[in-house]
Amino acid sequence: xxxxxxxTQVKLAARPIGLPNETTWRIExxxxxxxxxxxxxxxxxxxxxxxxxxxxxxxxxxxxIPPVAIGAVMRAGSVGKVMASKNPSFTAGDYVYGTEGVxxxxxxxxxxxxxxQKNLVPxxxxxxxxxxxxxxxxxxxxxxxxxxxxxxxxxxxAAGAVGSLVGQIAKIKGCRVVGIAGGAEKCRYIVEELGFxxxxxxxxxxxxxxxxxxxxxxxxxxxxxxxxxxxxIALTRINLHARIVICGAISQYNxxxxxxxxSNYLSLLVNRARMEGFVVFDFAKDYGTAxxxxxxxxxxxxxxxxTHIVKGIENFPTALMRLFDGNKMGKLVLQVNDDD
Amino acid sequence: xxxxxxxTQVKLAARPIGLPNETTWRIExxxxxxxxxxxxxxxxxxxxxxxxxxxxxxxxxxxxIPPVAIGAVMRAGSVGKVMASKNPSFTAGDYVYGTEGVxxxxxxxxxxxxxxQKNLVPxxxxxxxxxxxxxxxxxxxxxxxxxxxxxxxxxxxAAGAVGSLVGQIAKIKGCRVVGIAGGAEKCRYIVEELGFxxxxxxxxxxxxxxxxxxxxxxxxxxxxxxxxxxxxIALTRINLHARIVICGAISQYNxxxxxxxxSNYLSLLVNRARMEGFVVFDFAKDYGTAxxxxxxxxxxxxxxxxTHIVKGIENFPTALMRLFDGNKMGKLVLQVNDDD
Numbered sequence: 001x002x003x004x005x006x007x008t009q010v011k012l013a014a015r016p017i018g019l020p021n022e023t024t025w026r027i028e029x030x031x032x033x034x035x036x037x038x039x040x041x042x043x044x045x046x047x048x049x050x051x052x053x054x055x056x057x058x059x060x061x062x063x064x065i066p067p068v069a070i071g072a073v074m075r076a077g078s079v080g081k082v083m084a085s086k087n088p089s090f091t092a093g094d095y096v097y098g099t100e101g102v103x104x105x106x107x108x109x110x111x112x113x114x115x116x117q118k119n120l121v122p123x124x125x126x127x128x129x130x131x132x133x134x135x136x137x138x139x140x141x142x143x144x145x146x147x148x149x150x151x152x153x154x155x156x157x158a159a160g161a162v163g164s165l166v167g168q169i170a171k172i173k174g175c176r177v178v179g180i181a182g183g184a185e186k187c188r189y190i191v192e193e194l195g196f197x198x199x200x201x202x203x204x205x206x207x208x209x210x211x212x213x214x215x216x217x218x219x220x221x222x223x224x225x226x227x228x229x230x231x232x233i234a235l236t237r238i239n240l241h242a243r244i245v246i247c248g249a250i251s252q253y254n255x256x257x258x259x260x261x262x263s264n265y266l267s268l269l270v271n272r273a274r275m276e277g278f279v280v281f282d283f284a285k286d287y288g289t290a291x292x293x294x295x296x297x298x299x300x301x302x303x304x305x306x307t308h309i310v311k312g313i314e315n316f317p318t319a320l321m322r323l324f325d326g327n328k329m330g331k332l333v334l335q336v337n338d339d340d
Numbered sequence: 341x342x343x344x345x346x347x348t349q350v351k352l353a354a355r356p357i358g359l360p361n362e363t364t365w366r367i368e369x370x371x372x373x374x375x376x377x378x379x380x381x382x383x384x385x386x387x388x389x390x391x392x393x394x395x396x397x398x399x400x401x402x403x404x405i406p407p408v409a410i411g412a413v414m415r416a417g418s419v420g421k422v423m424a425s426k427n428p429s430f431t432a433g434d435y436v437y438g439t440e441g442v443x444x445x446x447x448x449x450x451x452x453x454x455x456x457q458k459n460l461v462p463x464x465x466x467x468x469x470x471x472x473x474x475x476x477x478x479x480x481x482x483x484x485x486x487x488x489x490x491x492x493x494x495x496x497x498a499a500g501a502v503g504s505l506v507g508q509i510a511k512i513k514g515c516r517v518v519g520i521a522g523g524a525e526k527c528r529y530i531v532e533e534l535g536f537x538x539x540x541x542x543x544x545x546x547x548x549x550x551x552x553x554x555x556x557x558x559x560x561x562x563x564x565x566x567x568x569x570x571x572x573i574a575l576t577r578i579n580l581h582a583r584i585v586i587c588g589a590i591s592q593y594n595x596x597x598x599x600x601x602x603s604n605y606l607s608l609l610v611n612r613a614r615m616e617g618f619v620v621f622d623f624a625k626d627y628g629t630a631x632x633x634x635x636x637x638x639x640x641x642x643x644x645x646x647t648h649i650v651k652g653i654e655n656f657p658t659a660l661m662r663l664f665d666g667n668k669m670g671k672l673v674l675q676v677n678d679d680d
Contacts, residue, residue, distance in 0.1 A: 063610050064609075232601070247609070249609075260603070261572070261600065262602070264599070265601050265602060265605070266567075266586070266599065267617075268586050268617035269586045269589075269619065270402070271404075271617065272404075272619055274617075275615045276612075276613070277609030277610065277614075278612050279610070282612060
């Protein structure tokens, strides 16, 4: 078998200080191997997941997974199509979810690959609601946040991929749900299309007043995607035994100096409350349950989502920035090949 | 019945910004009522508990209990002797624990009073190991920190009233225990007299290096009495699923500006860890259990403690400062009357 296709890859060229820029990435066009080894398969990547967590993966230092090495293909969740296989578990034409990185093609030994069905939902959904994004919302809210019917759930990054699902799942569970998002259009979207009870526009509103007005009974669960000042404001309004779920801190990821810690953390003492972090990978053995439940809610129209697709692997560096400047709606996905 | 004794009282004159000073307190000498109403009793306070929490009680604003009002007698835990009683539950000569405030005498209706026995332990112990101090250590460590045998427990304020008990209880539970304290004498005390495995002298050692050296397996439980930089250092060395118990933040109580939040709080995410606050009052229904267990450990010589007694109610303002400058060892108590 001869494979002649050229593989465009995005590699980490240098660790950024602050926002990633043109020196962070190197785009290479490399040949694919001409022959597959026994057990291997060739995947044509179709969609690449763009996630705030990527910013952390390119920092040096200990974290929940090793940093992407300088010169390595950038790590990314992906959905692709099997083009050729010498692995008995996969057949050409299969669609697979994996972590195949920001490249157009990948050779895999099958480890970490899962087959997905194209006819059930659009393929990018396996990166969003029925993928790590959905699982992050599901386990973070339900297992760490533990909302009870009638409680108030506040979500930041509420029009984002994870936040928008968190809010909808909290509504399904009978909570009052307030979202914080940037701009009037996102706020309209989460209230009118996703069914949040209220929205606070952090770009135009006074968040402190907004939280006070829209969480009149206080906050029982705060699902934090942003950190910084908004986390501090939330801490001033938590109820007794509140749970603060630390999912991310996108406002802080590109800091050039120290991260802003929550000055109001002693509210945890006053309110006998907890702040807890989690990593979705820890729930891997329950992904099946989450997938089934999220799929049912999706099919029943109980959850809604948007996918923002950017085309062209060469646009990875600029597309990624949309996570940080907020210029996207819902799940951000990079399409790196056509499915033909 | 005529009571003629003059009552010296310490009242809150003004809310301090930063450290309390001479303008914070007003010492008054007031007459006692000449007659007890039906149901009331007169207590002669003997010992007053001095606690870091007092600094919080004199701030304005929402907390776990209302602030002490300007002009009111300063709130304090106390042990005293019943001098006269028109309350059927108490008899002259009874010793009682209560929250009778920084004053030499108090008239009470009996609410919140508990009888204590002078012949079992010295009376100040009911403010320390067998009082709120002991209960704070017991419930904070065991219920919030949930240490397991073989785990590493790090304690700040380790030579203090609460911290010294936390470390000893953790040793009883089979943990490796490392304490952070100020000065060579306190460090010697917690290792040689209290049985801590190691001590870090924050006044003379590099705490970061000390934590690394003495917690080679990382930190499973961090019991925090101090906040600030030490909390941030601890966050860099926590293990997966670590528990950080927020008991206090004495390094921050006298800040004139914003409290320093923990910049490294995202370690909670990386390590799937939690930071949780608590207030001892929530465990009131289990005080009996804690008291029995602590009393047994005390009797068996498994826990040790020191009481630092300052005499004279007029010395309250200066005695209180010892909590913040570290110039005391163990439980700080103010003796306001002789037991005669």
